[in-house]
Amino acid sequence: MAAALFATVCLIAACGLVYELVAGALASYLLGDSVTQFSLVIGIYLASMGVGSWLSRFVVRGLAARFVAIELLVAIVGGWSASLLFLAFAYTEAFRVALYAIVTIVGILVGLEVPLLMRLLRERFAFKDVVANVLTFDYLGALIASILFPLVLVPHLGLVRAALGFGIVNAVVALWSTWLFRGVLGAPRALRTAGVAVLAVLVAGFAAGDRLMAAAERGLYADDVIFARSTPYQRIVLTVWKDDLRLYLNNHLQFSSRDEYRYHEALVHPGLAANPAARRVLVLGGGDGLALREILRYPGVSHATLVDLDGEMTRLFTQHRDLAALNGGSFRDPRVTVHNADAFTWLDAHDDTFDFIVVDFPDPSNYAVGKLYTTAFYRLLKRHLARDGRIVVQSTSPLFARASFWCIERTLREADLATAPYHLYVPSFGEWGFVLAGAAPYVPPDSLPAGLRFLTRAQLLPMFDFPLDMRPLPVEPNRLNDQVLVRYYEKEFEQINR
Amino acid sequence: MSDPTGVPLSRRAFVVAGAAALVGLTRKGAPAIAGGFVEDDGPVGHRIRDGIAPGAVRERRRVPLVIVGGGIAGLSAAWWCERHGFRDYVVLELAAEAGGNARSGANEVSAYPWGAHYVPVPGPRASLARELFTELGLLVNGAWDERTLCHSPQERLFWRGEWHEGIESFVGDSAEDRAQWSRFQERLAALRASGEFTIPVSRGRPARSALDTLTLAQWLDRERFTSRALRWYADYAVRDDYGTSARDASAWAGLHYFVAREPDEKGPLTWPEGNGWIVRRLLERVGPRVRTASAVRAVTPVRGGRGVVVRTEDAEFTADACVWTAPLWLAPHVVDGFGPAPVMTTAPWLVANLTLREWPTDHGSAPAWDNTIVDSPGLGYVNATHQRLDHGGGRTVWTYYHALVRAEPLAARRALRALSWPDACALVLDDLERAHPGLRRVVERIDVRRYAHAMARPEPGFLSQPWRRALLASRGPVWYGHADVGGLSLFEEAQDHGVRAARAALEHLGRGAARRQRPADLNE
């Protein structure tokens, strides 16, 4: 009997320490600077334990029942602490708040445990033995936990399952306590039912530990993820729902198979159809091969060169059955050459010229991509333009990112190019914009290739007209040494996401 | 322990490692870091200073003009000569490579600077700098080459546990700070309007100035600038430019930093190898006449001051004129009849190049070219791959700067010399790990260069020191052209003084040669 009681002390001490270590380790992993994180977690935890001990004076009746209830609470909160913190980090801005709240709650509960237990035991043993034994086993439990944590728990279970595992131990201790203190417990049945429920939830969580982690990522996407891979450059994720195939790069939607034809027809044909003599075409970015599909409709095009940074993208869109079907097998066309290289350095290193250049980069959301939207880049592009050649630039949304759109247009003009901005509606994106640029003013085409699904000649002209809420704004050009575009874009993006 | 570098060596690292080990967080043992000291000029300097006799003369040569020192000043002097069709000169450089404080290095990851790493976009008055950069193709029809201008984001500051782009948010953190910052800007505008501060200094040089009678810290006190952020920034500026703290630097020199330049373009000009790029381009023009590993041991005026004999370790040059562009503190030990040593102190610096396997932990705004940690004893680091045009990422090289200003120069110099390479690494890493926890794990190598005498310190009174005026008024046969002559160690100053000295020497030679034939292109 005595042994069982003191084993209980030992176990709850170990549980308490594990939750503290889990919180400290998680904070260090996610926030870095382990000294600060551990100091704060330990400090807050110890102080909360003090608060718990102090609060214990207010527990006067039903000691045993309260003790079991507290055990169950610790089991729940402590057991789920790591999972909760991971999710808080993935989904909210309030990771620190969650962290310190959990540490405080667990600390207070654990602080309540030992005084209550001592008072329960006082009736059975001499007080001096209670104090001596409880503290001895308390410290022993802490020692065991601190050895197990780095050597067994973290390497073999990981933080999520280590916390859940010790939650289970806590719940078992609670159930066992209903038996240990059965003499002084009023209504053991209710507590036992609660205990079993808590245990079941924790065991389920423990079994699903790996999937819990994956859920953090899956939660970001509404649909089923059919492909996900991190390349050195980006995270590629493909989702599918019914017949809608979607590509995300770094969590940004690149296309939906339901309406991508609108985007890609509008990207390619207004410029390319206007130059019937075009033979050599260059695509920068566009590793999905969808712009190529549109370009290859022109029998006059004899060479299409695609430069995309990420070899994984072009490989995926060459080999994956559904994706190759979507781009019409454009990567297998003999007219196509693929270079996996950085566009800026590739252009610097080559001096070929092209009749049409498609610039389809991700939106200018950071300084690294922003370089590909600068006067320096457009001047370089201009050197690769054949006589009568033209460039088209994907230019984000003139509605949601109006200053950004007009900044791109202004930057092209700053590089001594004549521009022709236009826009269209793509359901999965919203209102979207492009800018055509060339040495001479743009003249719309007389005809369009056959087999299109969206674009008509009649449709073409209105695209070049901008309604009032998309009209030009006064903006600065974007330069390497003054990337105003990234700042415009950041500001506009913040407003949409508010 | 009094530690003149101001960084408690390794203690912090030990605690971090200990705490991490305790909870089993050390994923892998940090891999060993390679590297060492990269220094090749200290010992020769001391042989000169200690008067150890040079070896036997193996070669004797007659050459009209000898330029001593192949830093920016010396190479600019040579550039000036070439531009005026004069090629009868030799540049004698102590080190194995020319460049001095603007030297650079390279490894398989990137080229990187060993010292000077940028030139602020030269304003309209810096005509010599504009002339050079026009010749080098960076200034075409009044427009600067965009690729050479420092790309966005230029700078960021680390404070309150995070990086913040630019300095504005730091110096304007509270309403009081903001008020003082705008008052500071007003003061600067007024000083700018005075026309007293120019770059190069010779364009508006006041013989003396009331602002040169007090230190920058005293000036800030006098003007009741108490904002901690503003004072940190002012101190940082003079440590960064002159290797001197606000407590020691002349207020005039400090304010010059803020006032003298009115760039019309966001800059500065920078290259992966820093001003080593300028050195390389100058060497394309003057390289054949530069002799490296040729420390000048003695410069002796002869023929009643109408000629000079320049002695290296194993050669002797008989010349009509000499342009001295080696550091000035050396001149009394080398130039016969130089007179008393110039009254000045020099700043010791430590520069380290860190090769990184990958970008380390980083919190806050995006990596910038110049990355400064507030309240650090060092000056932060510049990223050598910042000017690359591709997507970036992956391996890189950081150049870490640290002017040792905590102790007075002599003690700091001694501490610097006593530093072992592991000590130096610990100093660098402990400083940078404030902002990049776990940096050690991604560092492949650390190469360190110690500058015992990096530059003259512009202390109060420096503007009006008589010896400076005496050097500027030299009538030959030795003309002085190092940046130290003016007292502000800056590219434009080195260039200006080098060219001024070369011009004076050419004029002297022209007069001498007038009886035979007067080269028309010499009188500019």
Ligand SMILES: Cc1cc2nc3c(=O)[nH]c(=O)nc-3n(C[C@H](O)[C@H](O)[C@H](O)COP(=O)(O)OP(=O)(O)OC[C@H]3O[C@@H](n4cnc5c(N)ncnc54)[C@H](O)[C@@H]3O)c2cc1C
């Ligand atoms: C760490 C550091 C960073 C700096 N960063 C910048 C910056 O970013 N921008 C800027 O404008 N300025 C910077 N400076 C200032 C820099 O000193 C000047 O820009 C400029 O390079 C000075 O050129 P100089 O020719 O006057 O002197 P030095 O570079 O000192 O050249 C003197 C030359 O003389 C040689 N020499 C010495 N003794 C002898 C001898 N006996 N015989 C022959 N040769 C000898 C030396 O080896 C050296 O090559 C920096 C300086 C340092 C130390």
